[in-house]
Amino acid sequence: YMSIRRSERAMADLLAEKGSSLIMAFESALRTGLRGETGVRLQVLLEEMTRSPDIEFVAVTMPDGTIVAHSERTRLGETLRMQGEEVDEDRMTGLAPGDDVRWTTIRMEGRRVFVVYRNFLLGRENWSKDLPPPTIFLGLDVSPFEITRRQNRSYAIILSVVAFLMGMVCLLAVSFAERARESRRRQFRAEGEVHRLEEEVRRREKLAAIGTLAAGVAHEIRNPLSSIKGFATYFRQRFGDGSEEREAADIMVREVNRLNRVITDLLGLSRPSDVKPRSVCLENIVAHVLRLIRQSAGERHVGLSCRTSRSVPNVFVDVERLGQALLNLCLNALDAMPDGGTLTIAISRARESVCLLVRDTGSGMTPEIMEHIFDPYFTTKGSGTGLGLPLVHKIITAHGGRISVRSRPAVPAKDGNGSVGGETVFRIWLPLAPEEESGSARR
Secondary structure (H helix, E strand, O other): OHHHHHHHHHHHHHHHHHHHHHHHHHHHHHHHHOOOOHHHHHHHHHHHHOOOOOEEEEEEEOOOOEEEEEOOHHHOOOEOEEOOEEOOHHHHHHHOOOOOOEEEEEEEOOEEEEEEEEEOOOOHHHOOOOOOOOEEEEEEEOHHHHHHHHHHHHHHHHHHHHHHHHHHHHHHHHHHHHHHHHHHHHHHHHHHHHHHHHHHHHHHHHHHHHHHHHHHHHHHHHHHHHHHHHHHHHHHHHOOOOOHHHHHHHHHHHHHHHHHHHHHHHHHHHOOOOOOOEEEOHHHHHHHHHHHHHHHHHHOOEEEEEEEOOOOOOEEEOHHHHHHHHHHHHHHHHHOOOOOEEEEEEEEEOOOEEEEEEEEOOOOOOHHHHOOOOOOOOOOOOOOOOOHHHHHHHHHHHOOOEEEEEEEOOEEOOOOOOEEOOEEEEEEEEEEOHHHHHHHHHO
């Protein structure tokens, strides 16, 4: 744009300088030829000047627009025409002629011309100061100026088209890049979903194998265990208090009970889930579980916190099975905080579900451990069976919900006493009750 403006300004300055030189040459010729017949010589010079192909007309007018000299003899005594109308004093005042050359591109004398004009200086010394001086107009062929302007416009259009095409190419490149990023994100999410499904398949395969094993040997193991427990109870009653024999019998009873619990958990993990969901208030289940663990939490100096968002809808769950899953999570959280801490349970409304959060400030877990926490018989506790979290996962899945875990392992304290900074957060998304789902759809 600046280049076009400079080019047009340069062309206009060139034409204006040419017109100024012609006016000066015209005045000089008149001064040289003043020998008496001034009017005749003035008209002859005007007619001779317009024989040049690039000069359209020359006119000398009074301030009211009356023509006193013109390159066309027939125009003498008439009024100068500009933009198809006769020029009056107001229009002449608007042109503001002076001793310095001015120029404009306008329609004058019936044609579009490049007009150069100023006060006519010939005989200025004999002119009365009370009378305004006449004005000389020199109309030059505007075609060079118009050609330059058309070329500049074509150049500007070409540049605009190129800039537009470059902008479109950039937009297309950005669009393709965004699509590529979106494709990579979808691929990443798909790969994550495939990985999750593969893990789910492996987990189900393990559960199926465990179920086959448990179904085949559960009764065969429980029958001998019942006999062992009966004989151990019998012998414990035969020996006195404090004797080694009675202590050995007590150990046998405890171990039989532990084995019986392992078999019960194993059967519960392997058999098909028999949930009986109904519309319930999740706060009631949480309150019941907190009552069960309150004494154990007090013994371990663990603070309990429960937060519930406003207007939390009912969920469609089996009260007993979900309570069992939540109790397992809370007991694991207490085991992770032997030196005290805070156990937080929060309930909030999600988009199409209810989110149940269980957070502890215990020792946390490393990423390697988190990869296997839902695998059967994987445990980091010496007395654990490794079936608690797999059972939790199975119960949540049976309800059509989801469970996720995020953990940060604790680091040793600066004073060397214990560790700080550990945290584990379980999030469970549970389905809404049917009436809540229909209300959400209406909203």
